[in-house]
Every structure is written in structure tokens, then in C-alpha cells.
Amino acid sequence: MFKQITIIAPGLLGGSLGLAVKKRKIARKVVVWARRIENAQAAVKRRAADRYEANLKDAVKGSDLVVLCCPVEAMPSLARQFRGSLARDAIVTDVGSVKYDVVNQVSHMIGKRAVFIGSHPMAGSDRSGLNAARAGLFEESVCLITPPSGVSRAKLHKLIKFWQAVGCRIATLSASEHDEAVARISHLPHLVSAALVSLAGKKGSELFNYAGPGFRDMTRLAGGPPEMWSEICMANHAEIRRAVDELIEELETLRRAATNKSAVEIRAYLRRARNLREELKNRA
């Protein structure tokens, strides 16, 4: 399917991608590059890649697909470094959780030599790093793809095939629609998860003795890496702020119904929510 794929920064996602590509024979060769060379070496040792390169430019040479798996804030500067070495017609993509700013900046860096199409596989783990990587990470997850206007259909199709090959379902949307959507289905839920555990733990951890499976479900996301998530919050701060405001509105509706002791109102709210949750369940 591909001659050579380059994975930049083989952590949880990049490492899992390498393992999936090797396992499913999606490319003849996988090359990795990491800021710290030990990480690149470790990826080869785990057979998530065939070889590593110490030099970023060498790492992208001859690849028909380059996948940026580094933090979103590092993407533009890395793209600037390797752009001159990209094969003509190479596809560059990423796995970042925020798109609008990044897509514009990286696209600008890369210019017309290659094409940048943003990707966001909605897969993860409460563990991070190469040690947590596994070939099956992407199976049954959805990958959001944000094609820029005027992108070649053939290239878009090739990228879609790639994500399908590692196990993803695909949805395409614009970069701004992406950021609006993920603020509400990923970033806000993460913050809420952190807020719930913070609130329960405010006066010490005694309440944790009483926690059932529901509380565990609701706070699982709060176990994710703070560095990555604070960065995501910065990159998507405008949409996240709007989403927080919308949630506060929802909570105030519920609070009002509790204050009025209106069982009817709360029941109606919870019924609508349950119906929506049923729709989500059937969507899988």
C-alpha cells in the first residue's frame, strides 16, 4: 500500500501505529524519528519500525506517508525542518486532537511540495508512551479526517485507506467543525472528569471508599497525561470555553429543577438524555 511510512515521535499513538502497520503489512518499510534517540531505538526494538534515523530530514526522505505523532505545538517547527526533504507527492498527516490552527500552520510550512491532511484517530489509553503501545489500539475507533479545500481526491482516498487499514472507521469534516465537535465529545468530558474527582477529593480521599463503578467510569479520563491535556486545552481554548459555558447552562437547568423540586422537569431531562445515549449506543 505504501513504500515507506515515517512516524515522527513514537509514543502511545505513534508506536501503536508502527505496530499496526507492521502487523498488517501496510508499508514495506517503517522509519521512526524521535527527539530523544533512545525512544526511536526503543521503537525499532519493539518492532514498531524497521529503522530509525537520528536526523529528521533523513527520516522523511523517500516516504510516501509521514505521520506527525508529536505534541500539536511542536508540529509547525518540525514541519519547517523536514519540508525540504519530503518526497514530491508525499502525504503528511498527524494524530493531533486539535486541527484548525495546526492545519493552517503546517500546511503553510509544507507549501505545495507535498500535501498535509489532518487526521485525528479517537483512540487512547489512560497510559501513555511507547510502553503502552499496541497494534490493536485503533481497532473500532473512529478517525476524523479534515481534508483541506481543493485536496486531490486520490490523496484523500489513499489516507482514508490507510486509517481503515489500521482498523478505524472514518469521518471527514472541516478543521473548524472538528475543533467544535471534539471540544464537546472529548475535551470537555476530560475536564469534567477531572473536575468530578477534584470535587469528590476536596476534603480528602474518604469519599473514594464509597465509589461505585459509575464514579470510576466518570473519572477514568482524569487519569490521562496532564501535559498532553493542558496543551490540548491551550490549542483549542476558544471552543473549550464555549463548551464549558454550555455545560454550566445545562447544569443550571438541572439545578433549577432540583430547587423547584420539579420531578417532572428532571424526569423529562433525564429521558431526553437517555434517548440520546441510546442513539449513541446504536451508532457504534
Added chain:
Amino acid sequence: MFKQITIIAPGLLGGSLGLAVKKRKIARKVVVWARRIENAQAAVKRRAADRYEANLKDAVKGSDLVVLCCPVEAMPSLARQFRGSLARDAIVTDVGSVKYDVVNQVSHMIGKRAVFIGSHPMAGSDRSGLNAARAGLFEESVCLITPPSGVSRAKLHKLIKFWQAVGCRIATLSASEHDEAVARISHLPHLVSAALVSLAGKKGSELFNYAGPGFRDMTRLAGGPPEMWSEICMANHAEIRRAVDELIEELETLRRAATNKSAVEIRAYLRRARNLREELKNRA
């Protein structure tokens, strides 16, 4: 361990309790009563009970343990009906999610003939009713017990043994501490789960196409029975209101940090949250 246990209203919890008692041979006989006689018959058919009684008074006669598994709002009136038929020294308990008001009312009904000690096994399912009942429902869950002041140690010990026998870990606390705690680790998370799915589904269900496992975790509770939860919200409305206010405060802290683009603040918040979540994880 018990001569005879009466289960009032064999739904998900009552039915599971009957199945667990029979399976683990905790009582010689299990009797059930339900408002609709078909439900009592169905419980016997599923072997969650040895026999049913159509008359509530007959159902409690000769039992050394009576477990109220009906909605909390129905408890006082049922207690008034059966109190005259209770065996001397019987223990009456429940499985309700709210304690303070109920404990007072039911204790008052029962008077000195028997003793009421509130129980709240933190077990459940997104399904409800006898069909969803299973003997293992209580395994590895925690049961909160709210002993009234001056309760006999022997009786409290006997009730603790009962819940341990069906698979629960035990925590004891006062009825008001209970209501404060569960507002924060159970009731608020439920409302938040409903609010998150409502918000994401506000403009139609398109966003659900992009949902990952995190969003599914965060909205699972919203699939629970609206009737039961609106009733819980009514019964514990004061604590729930306080908990909603506290959550809004937490969210405003995060919103402020996003507005100030303070990665440092958000990172610190998320770190504290992750540490708390680690504590919860190790508590299991």
C-alpha cells in the same frame, strides 16, 4: 445465617439479592412481595425466592430480615402497613440511594418493635427490573450502612455479615454523611453524564459519530432509568444542589485558566486530579 428473609419489590436489586441469598444459602427461606403480584410470581419462577405472598403483612411474618427494595418514596407507607406483623427483633433494612429523610421516617414507623438500619449497596446496571437481576451483582461493590444512634451492636453486626455474605465491602457512616457523600460520587456524576450527552446532542446526533471510548464512559450513566433518578434527585435535592454549585465552581476555575491561556494552571489542576484518580484506583 437467617431463618427467613423478606424482599419487598424484587426488581434489579431485590431480584439480585434473592438470587445471591439462594445461591450462597444465606437464609433458609426467601419470601417476596411486590405491588404487582406478577412480579412476585416471576421472582419465584426465577428462583430468586422460595415463595411469594400477596399480602404484605403475611410477607414479613416470621422473617428475621426484611429488605425494602422499592422506590424510596414508597418506603414509609409500606413500613406503616407491615409494622404490626414484624417479628420481634427483626431487622428491617433497604437498598435506597438516599438516607436521611427515609431513615427518620421509616424508623419512626417501625418504632421499637424491630430495628431499621439503612443500607445502600452501590451496585447497579444500566438495565433495570427483575430481568436484569443476577446473583453476582453485589460482588466487589461497596455497601454503605447508616446505623442509627444507639443501635444494638449485635444487630448491626448481623446486617454487616449479611451484606458481606452477598459479596459487598462495608462502610458505615451517618445518614447525613451518606447523603452528602453520594450526592458527590453518585448523584452529581449521573446528572453530569446526562448533561454531557444532552449538550453533545443539542444540534442533532451528528457528533455521536465521532465519539470515542472516553465519551462512551462519560455518558454510560445517562442510560439509567429516568424515573428512579428523578426520584433520587428529589429525595436528595438539597445536597445535589450544593454539589452542582461546587462543580460549577470547579468548571469556572478551569474556564478562567483557559481564558488566561494559562497552561501552567490547567496542568497543575489536571495533575492534582490525576493524583486523586490514582488514589481512587488503588482503593479498589
